[in-house]
Amino acid sequence: EKTRCVTSEVRFGGDIARRLSSESIRSSLAADDAFVEAPAPGVCKVTISHAKTDQVIAGVRVHVGNGSTSQTPTSLAIGISAAATPSSLSVSGPTAAAATNSANSAN
Numbered sequence: 001e002k003t004r005c006v007t008s009e010v011r012f013g014g015d016i017a018r019r020l021s022s023e024s025i026r027s028s029l030a031a032d033d034a035f036v037e038a039p040a041p042g043v044c045k046v047t048i049s050h051a052k053t054d055q056v057i058a059g060v061r062v063h064v065g066n067g068s069t070s071q072t073p074t075s076l077a078i079g080i081s082a083a084a085t086p087s088s089l090s091v092s093g094p095t096a097a098a099a100t101n102s103a104n105s106a107n
Contacts, residue, residue: 003058006050010057013047015039035063038071 012025019039020028028034038044050057064073 006055006057009050009052011049011051013049014045016044016046037068038073041070044073 007029008026010026012022016025016036016039020036025036028036048057048060060078062076062078064076
């Protein structure tokens with residue numbers, strides 16, 4: 001097994017994709033000084049999907065607190081939803097993913 005960064009290959013969805021396209025989110029997360037902020041205070045859900053069915057998402061790195069204090073999460077939950085494919089996961093919680101920096105894949 002091995003892991004590698006697949007941020008450039010994944011699709012982002014959920015609340016975070018209401019204002020930004022998946023491509024915009026990927027570009028922001030690839031930059032050292034950029035971040036992605038929850039669209040509004042409260043619960044925010046981020047879905048990360050990888051199209052390669054022979055790989056699974058093995059980890060997510062989340063950096064919190066880079067945006068405004070009202071968007072900083074008070075809790076964070078990472079898991080696979082019942083409707084998810086083997087290569088997708090959800091990050092959710094009160095204003096989760098103030099900045100989700102990268103997704104890793106294992107094959």
